[in-house]
Amino acid sequence: xxxxxxxxxxxxxxxxxxxxxxxxxxxxxxxxxxxxxxxxxxxxxxxxxxxxxxxxxxxxxxxxxxxxxxxxxxxxxxxxxxxxxxxxxxxxxxxxxxxxxxxxxxxxxxxxxxxxxxxxxxxxxxxxxxxxxxxxxxxxxxxxxxxxxxxxxxxxxxxxxxxxxxxxxxxxxxxxxxxxxxxxxxxxxxxxxxxxxxxxxxxxxxxxxxxxxxxxxxxxxxxxxxxxxxxxxxxxxxxxxxxxxxxx
Amino acid sequence: xxxxxxxxxxxxxxxxxxxxxxxxxxxxxxxxxxxxxxxxxxxxxxxxxxxxxxxxxxxxxxxxxxxxxxxxxxxxxxxxxxxxxxxxxxxxxxxxxxxxxxxxxxxxxxxxxxxxxxxxxxxxxxxxxxxxxxxxxxxxxxxxxxxxxxxxxxxxxxxxxxxxxxxxxxxxxxxxxxxxxxxxxxx
Numbered sequence: 001x002x003x004x005x006x007x008x009x010x011x012x013x014x015x016x017x018x019x020x021x022x023x024x025x026x027x028x029x030x031x032x033x034x035x036x037x038x039x040x041x042x043x044x045x046x047x048x049x050x051x052x053x054x055x056x057x058x059x060x061x062x063x064x065x066x067x068x069x070x071x072x073x074x075x076x077x078x079x080x081x082x083x084x085x086x087x088x089x090x091x092x093x094x095x096x097x098x099x100x101x102x103x104x105x106x107x108x109x110x111x112x113x114x115x116x117x118x119x120x121x122x123x124x125x126x127x128x129x130x131x132x133x134x135x136x137x138x139x140x141x142x143x144x145x146x147x148x149x150x151x152x153x154x155x156x157x158x159x160x161x162x163x164x165x166x167x168x169x170x171x172x173x174x175x176x177x178x179x180x181x182x183x184x185x186x187x188x189x190x191x192x193x194x195x196x197x198x199x200x201x202x203x204x205x206x207x208x209x210x211x212x213x214x215x216x217x218x219x220x221x222x223x224x225x226x227x228x229x230x231x232x233x234x235x236x237x238x239x240x241x242x243x244x245x246x247x248x
Numbered sequence: 249x250x251x252x253x254x255x256x257x258x259x260x261x262x263x264x265x266x267x268x269x270x271x272x273x274x275x276x277x278x279x280x281x282x283x284x285x286x287x288x289x290x291x292x293x294x295x296x297x298x299x300x301x302x303x304x305x306x307x308x309x310x311x312x313x314x315x316x317x318x319x320x321x322x323x324x325x326x327x328x329x330x331x332x333x334x335x336x337x338x339x340x341x342x343x344x345x346x347x348x349x350x351x352x353x354x355x356x357x358x359x360x361x362x363x364x365x366x367x368x369x370x371x372x373x374x375x376x377x378x379x380x381x382x383x384x385x386x387x388x389x390x391x392x393x394x395x396x397x398x399x400x401x402x403x404x405x406x407x408x409x410x411x412x413x414x415x416x417x418x419x420x421x422x423x424x425x426x427x428x429x430x431x432x433x434x435x
Binding site for chain 1: 250252254257263267270295297299305307308309315317319322332333354356367369371372374378382401424425433434
């Protein structure tokens with residue numbers, strides 16, 4: 001069931017719809033600020049037409065080589081555990097998503113964001129701004145060097161702490177593929193009480209957690225973590241749509 | 249054929265401005281481009297309160313109804329200075345603002361034409377996934393009447409998708425909940 005339409009005049013890719021049982025719901029009662037924000041009506045299915053199967057292919061001119069290394073900013077070295085975070089961006093058909101912009105942001109080693117509304121008593125780091133950008137290569141690979149972020153408190157529930165995480169934003173190559181998400185670290189003891197992680201259906205939750213990567217750990221330099229990101233993929237190529245049960 | 253499970257979404261949270269602020273984000277075209285219009289609006293929650301921050305992204309065809317993209321089977325075409333994509337961080341006191349050119353009509357793939365429209369993604373703290381809507385234009389009544397997405401939608405629902413003319417372009421307010429909840433789409 002896709003509910004998509006390619007039509008008689010245009011052969012368009014169709015993007016697979018993720019099973020709702022594996023998707024993060026927009027609202028989740030235990031994450032309190034969704035209460036007045038998550039829409040209450042059932043969304044209307046929008047078939048994938050030209051506007052949905054295209055999307056911004058941009059970023060190369062926005063990314064500088066130094067944007068991949070978050071540990072050297074403002075003329076010095078950031079404090080904390082240096083890590084490499086790398087992986088591939090794939091579509092659900094297993095194809096690499098090439099030359100796509102990956103934007104990340106995160107807290108520093110003490111769990112503090114360089115942001116005007118984050119003012120809990122943890123230190124800022126003059127050499128860490130928490131912003132990274134790269135383009136994937138022709139294999140869909142990305143890599144950042146950064147600092148392992150700290151956990152931090154928030155006011156969602158009593159003694160609420162966010163597990164350490166890095167925010168990721170990806171465009172893919174179509175409006176349908178747009179993804180903003182968070183990557184967690186393995187075996188974090190704070191998982192059990194975090195409604196943002198636990199809003200993700202259990203069967204999909206492991207996909208939000210990176211794995212420790214000893215192979216890529218750099219001797220005497222940095223631990224490595226691997227996280228592959230899977231965007232929705234075309235169900236079939238345009239060339240395969242010709243005998244698509246068209247009854248016209 | 250391989251079918252990999254997709255990575256689940258998560259909220260942008262309160263600190264997305266660190267990573268997702270682009271100085272030229274709102275400029276789908278330069279503000280001094282001929283024909284440039286601003287689309288402005290606010291996002292209201294279920295208590296009728298305007299969100300102070302949030303991220304609004306838009307994607308649209310150029311004034312010829314074309315996309316600069318290899319999957320446009322008509323062949324991609326580039327309108328000089330036109331990016332197609334807009335990103336507004338609502339830094340302007342809770343108002344989002346996108347400077348763009350009104351898109352042309354786009355084929356609907358079923359032999360007809362869609363009315364001029366923008367696809368819109370809204371990201372915010374308190375939304376675990378983006379919500380998606382479309383912006384149509386009140387001064388395109390004829391095209392709107394033929395549009396395959398608007399067609400058959402009750403009038404009061406349809407009205408939530410239509411931007412109204414304003415001083416320097418158009419106004420499009422978004423209601424996340426309530427009697428006037430905007431039509432949101434599953435894509």
